[in-house]
Amino acid sequence: MTLVALSTLALAQTPPALQCKPTETQPECHARLKCKANEELEDCQKRLQKDGKDGKDGNAGNAGNAGQRDDANRNNDNARDADQGRRRDDQDTGRGRDNARDNSDRENDQRRSRQRGDRQGERRRGARSSSKGFEANKIFGVGLELGEPTGLTGKYFLSDASALDFGIGWIYSHYYYGDGLHLYADYLYHPTSLVSSAAFELPLYIGVGLRFWDFNYCDNRVCNYDGSAIGIRIPFGIAFDFNNVPLDIFIQLVPVIDFVNGDYYDRYRDRAHFGVDFSFGLRYWFK
Numbered sequence: 245m246t247l248v249a250l251s252t253l254a255l256a257q258t259p260p261a262l263q264c265k266p267t268e269t270q271p272e273c274h275a276r277l278k279c280k281a282n283e284e285l286e287d288c289q290k291r292l293q294k295d296g297k298d299g300k301d302g303n304a305g306n307a308g309n310a311g312q313r314d315d316a317n318r319n320n321d322n323a324r325d326a327d328q329g330r331r332r333d334d335q336d337t338g339r340g341r342d343n344a345r346d347n348s349d350r351e352n353d354q355r356r357s358r359q360r361g362d363r364q365g366e367r368r369r370g371a372r373s374s375s376k377g378f379e380a381n382k383i384f385g386v387g388l389e390l391g392e393p394t395g396l397t398g399k400y401f402l403s404d405a406s407a408l409d410f411g412i413g414w415i416y417s418h419y420y421y422g423d424g425l426h427l428y429a430d431y432l433y434h435p436t437s438l439v440s441s442a443a444f445e446l447p448l449y450i451g452v453g454l455r456f457w458d459f460n461y462c463d464n465r466v467c468n469y470d471g472s473a474i475g476i477r478i479p480f481g482i483a484f485d486f487n488n489v490p491l492d493i494f495i496q497l498v499p500v501i502d503f504v505n506g507d508y509y510d511r512y513r514d515r516a517h518f519g520v521d522f523s524f525g526l527r528y529w530f531k
Contacts, residue, residue, distance in 0.1 A: 259296070262289045378434040378447040379404040382485070385492065387527030389413060392498075393426040397525055405434045407449075409479070415457065424459025430479050438482065445485040453477040455500065463511070471506030473517070490529040497522055 264273035270285055279288030380401045389397040395413015402408060409430040416423050430453030439446035455475045463469055481496025498521040 259293060262292050377405065378437040378445060380407070380434070380485075381487070382490070382492075382529040383531035385490070385527040385529035387525055389523050389525035391523030392521035393428075393523065395426070397527065399432075399527060407432045407434070409451065409453070415459070424457050426455060426457050428455035428477060429453050430477055432479065442487065444487055445483075447483055447485055449479070449481055449483065451477075451479045453479065457502070469507040469511070471504055473502040473504045475500045475502040477521075492527050492529065493524070494527070495524045 262277065264270065264285070268276070274285050274288065277285075277288055277292060279285065283291075380403075382401060384398070384400050386396065386398040389395055389411055393411065393413030393415045395411055397409070397411035397413075399410075400408045409432050411426075411428055413426050414423065415426050430451045432449045432451035434447040434449045437445045437447045453476075455473075455477050457473045457475065458470070459472070460467065460470045477498050477500050479496050479498045481494055483492050483494040485492045500519050500521055502517045502519070504515055504517060
């Protein structure tokens, strides 16, 4: 009775798929379950039941490990996304700083351009500050100079109030020498404008420069003597600087100290001379 009860309990715990069907014989059940040839039916059912349980436990373990791997992968993906987000934020911050610097540089350039334009507009309108300081609205001009010397002249503004003045020409029947080629270059400073109007400016200028003069002269009706001089010039003058046309007119006096060489010095031992040149002219301005 005890053995029968244990068998009945074991069969009750056997899964339905491993139990023999009521319509089949034990050999048919043995064949359906693919039991071993020398294996009893009950031993086969127990073995198959045990194998099925181990398989479930293994699958559960594998599923747990797979879940852990999935969680780890998700954590790694989240960490990578966070790093990429921080890098993008850093890049956006860097681009923002670069854009801010570029905007600041552009604003400074625009401000300087507006200041230059305002100054030129005030010059054309004749609007001046109380100091009446001269501010040139031209850069480079060339023209004709008459007097001492007569020839070509040019002027280049180095800044609003300073300029380089230069010329090449000829001096005719000078006050103590004869005719000769004349070259000069002066640095001019324009401290103030005597008149400021919409039509023109009247800047006053003074400067210092050098000249070279190669001359011929006559003595006792003999006119084959020559000489040369290097002189220090101190030009002083005014210019009618027109605002609406690219022209100016200038008038100047130039005290000069000459240091003489050549036949003149050999004959008279006269080394230094002082004189005052006068000239006026007209220039056309390209800028």
